[in-house]
Amino acid sequence: MDINSDDVQDDTTPFFEESGSEDGPQEDVGSAARSSDFRPEYRKKAIRSYVLRAGRMTEGQRNAFSRGWSFYGLKLDDGPIDAEIIFGRKAPLIIEIGFGMGDSLLQMASAAPDQDFIGIEVHPPGVGRLIASAEEQKITNLRVYLADATDVLNECIPAQSLQRLQLYFPDPWHKKKHNKRRIVQPQFVQLIRDKLEVGGVLHMATDWQHYAEQMLEVLEVAPGFKNTVAEQQYSPRPDYRPLTKFEKRGERLGHGVWDLLYQKID
Numbered sequence: 001m002d003i004n005s006d007d008v009q010d011d012t013t014p015f016f017e018e019s020g021s022e023d024g025p026q027e028d029v030g031s032a033a034r035s036s037d038f039r040p041e042y043r044k045k046a047i048r049s050y051v052l053r054a055g056r057m058t059e060g061q062r063n064a065f066s067r068g069w070s071f072y073g074l075k076l077d078d079g080p081i082d083a084e085i086i087f088g089r090k091a092p093l094i095i096e097i098g099f100g101m102g103d104s105l106l107q108m109a110s111a112a113p114d115q116d117f118i119g120i121e122v123h124p125p126g127v128g129r130l131i132a133s134a135e136e137q138k139i140t141n142l143r144v145y146l147a148d149a150t151d152v153l154n155e156c157i158p159a160q161s162l163q164r165l166q167l168y169f170p171d172p173w174h175k176k177k178h179n180k181r182r183i184v185q186p187q188f189v190q191l192i193r194d195k196l197e198v199g200g201v202l203h204m205a206t207d208w209q210h211y212a213e214q215m216l217e218v219l220e221v222a223p224g225f226k227n228t229v230a231e232q233q234y235s236p237r238p239d240y241r242p243l244t245k246f247e248k249r250g251e252r253l254g255h256g257v258w259d260l261l262y263q264k265i266d
């Protein structure tokens, strides 16, 4: 999960190769998942905030993916969504970017049945695992994209539609030469501003102090946002955010954690 080297992948059997089209899968798929559905969708771009990693999908994740995709899966190529149609009701909508293996997102969806959640992740085993667990727990207020979050926000999420955007432990890109790959940048924050409703909240958390400082620096001067605590202040972890798997590991290593909550004011 901790990706800081140059596009290094692990040495397990890959579930996809990154040698295909930079535009992601083009195949028009039906509701049943095919092997190509295990590939993340993304558009060509100069800088990406992630590395497409090789890794294993367990048999269970693969089966869950195939079985559950028609209910839980959303596709970048399907374009703009109408959340009321997807969830069959009008409810507050929350998006989480980079949910990893999805444990905390699942916990949140389960704990808040009156809210609707959409997770966006490029790592297929995480998406498979989240679908498997959601199926098992019969969670209905959750959907997922296996895609680049910037592309999904740009192409699929209507303006002013989100009550909260969650970004928990985004890849820290420790090395200075990699800092430009961090997802929190002024332009990205303005994209989020467009998608939040007025009063909606951007909630970030990181265990990397330098990234926390960058988040603070970017958000304090971001047009349209106000720190929910006070200027230049980090926030206590709100009760609704469970500890993530990544965070638990950080805690064991003695890392600090910084939460930042900014409200869209216009």
Ligand SMILES: C[S@@+](CC[C@H](N)C(=O)[O-])C[C@H]1O[C@@H](n2cnc3c(N)ncnc32)[C@H](O)[C@@H]1O
Residues within 6 Å of the ligand: 001, 002, 003, 049, 050, 097, 098, 099, 100, 101, 120, 121, 122, 123, 126, 147, 148, 149, 150, 168, 169, 170, 171, 172, 183, 244, 245, 246, 247
């Ligand atoms: C360091 S991990 C943290 C995972 C999880 N939030 C946690 O705390 O355990 C960051 C995750 O963000 C995902 N990610 C990074 N950039 C992304 C993007 N542009 N779109 C979707 N997922 C992204 C990565 O694949 C990775 O799984």
